[in-house]
Amino acid sequence: MEAAKLLSLSKDSLRQLAVEHGVELITDEEQIKEFKEKREKEWHKKLTDNLFQKKMRFFDSISLWSGDEKIEFTFNDWDATKQKDVQQAKDIGNQCFLLAKKMLTDNFNVMLMGKPGTGKTSLALAMLDAAHKKNKTTMFVSTMAFSLLLKKSFNDKNAKFQVEKVSNAMKRADVLLLDDFGTEGGMDGSPVYNELQSRLFDIADARIIKDKKTGKRLKSTILTTNNSFQQLQGMYNEKILSRLIPHESDQIVAFKNMEDVR
Numbered sequence: 001m002e003a004a005k006l007l008s009l010s011k012d013s014l015r016q017l018a019v020e021h022g023v024e025l026i027t028d029e030e031q032i033k034e035f036k037e038k039r040e041k042e043w044h045k046k047l048t049d050n051l052f053q054k055k056m057r058f059f060d061s062i063s064l065w066s067g068d069e070k071i072e073f074t075f076n077d078w079d080a081t082k083q084k085d086v087q088q089a090k091d092i093g094n095q096c097f098l099l100a101k102k103m104l105t106d107n108f109n110v111m112l113m114g115k116p117g118t119g120k121t122s123l124a125l126a127m128l129d130a131a132h133k134k135n136k137t138t139m140f141v142s143t144m145a146f147s148l149l150l151k152k153s154f155n156d157k158n159a160k161f162q163v164e165k166v167s168n169a170m171k172r173a174d175v176l177l178l179d180d181f182g183t184e185g186g187m188d189g190s191p192v193y194n195e196l197q198s199r200l201f202d203i204a205d206a207r208i209i210k211d212k213k214t215g216k217r218l219k220s221t222i223l224t225t226n227n228s229f230q231q232l233q234g235m236y237n238e239k240i241l242s243r244l245i246p247h248e249s250d251q252i253v254a255f256k257n258m259e260d261v262r
């Protein structure tokens with residue numbers, strides 16, 4: 001039946017027509033209101049989900065992976081029995097899990113410290129995964145890959161453009177993982193070149209912004225490193241470290257007694 005004809009029907013005729021066609025017709029005002037509100041909520045959710053997915057496609061595409069390939073790891077993948085000290089590996093997994101949970105409502109920095117192959121990047125990725133599942137935008141940046149891109153940008157226009165794009169995204173992501181922080185200092189832990197220090201200062205400074213009303217931080221940053229605090233102090237200006245290194249001891253995850261399982 002045409003829409004115009006349908007609209008001209010009385011409520012009773014409409015009800016009759018609905019019964020004949022096996023359609024459940026809502027006539028109660030309250031029910032109509034409820035139905036409309038539910039539909040609006042569904043539309044709103046669909047719109048925000050679509051927007052989030054679009055944002056995440058951007059952050060995934062601009063992320064700088066070590067070896068150019070996206071890696072994924074979740075808390076379910078963490079296998080404590082890979083380590084001799086199973087209890088310690090469990091505790092480390094739990095500490096990261098609790099920090100990831102806290103990060104859904106609060107913003108702060110986390111630093112995972114330890115020897116190579118002990119699972120730092122893996123647990124940091126699991127934290128990103130938890131944030132992503134709760135609609136937080138996440139970004140992965142291999143510090144070494146960022147440093148190489150920056151060096152390339154000194155005499156390459158495209159790389160220069162890319163550095164700007166990556167840096168801006170690093171300021172904006174809800175949760176940023178700066179992986180292998182300190183490797184750019186080289187084996188001897190000498191001071192990192194000025195351009196990288198300036199870039200990282202700019203990014204770290206942008207990431208500690210607070211909401212004007214609530215005074216709460218708006219971004220979280222996760223670092224993984226093979227270096228000790230002392231080594232990092234030899235590589236970076238203290239103004240950068242003050243903005244990146246967590247100030248609470250429970251936000252520092254020490255991979256003590258963990259072995260290389262790579």
Ligand SMILES: Nc1ncnc2c1ncn2[C@@H]1O[C@H](COP(=O)(O)OP(=O)(O)OP(=O)(O)O)[C@@H](O)[C@H]1O
Binds near residue numbers: 089119225
């Ligand atoms: N407890 C674990 N359960 C499952 N897989 C693990 C575990 N620990 C490490 N792995 C795996 O071992 C490999 C090395 O781990 P990962 O890259 O996380 O180490 P890392 O501490 O970041 O090392 P590096 O300091 O060299 O970057 C990865 O393939 C990772 O998935």
Ligand SMILES: [Mg+2]
Binds near residue numbers: 120179224
């Ligand atoms: Mg790593």
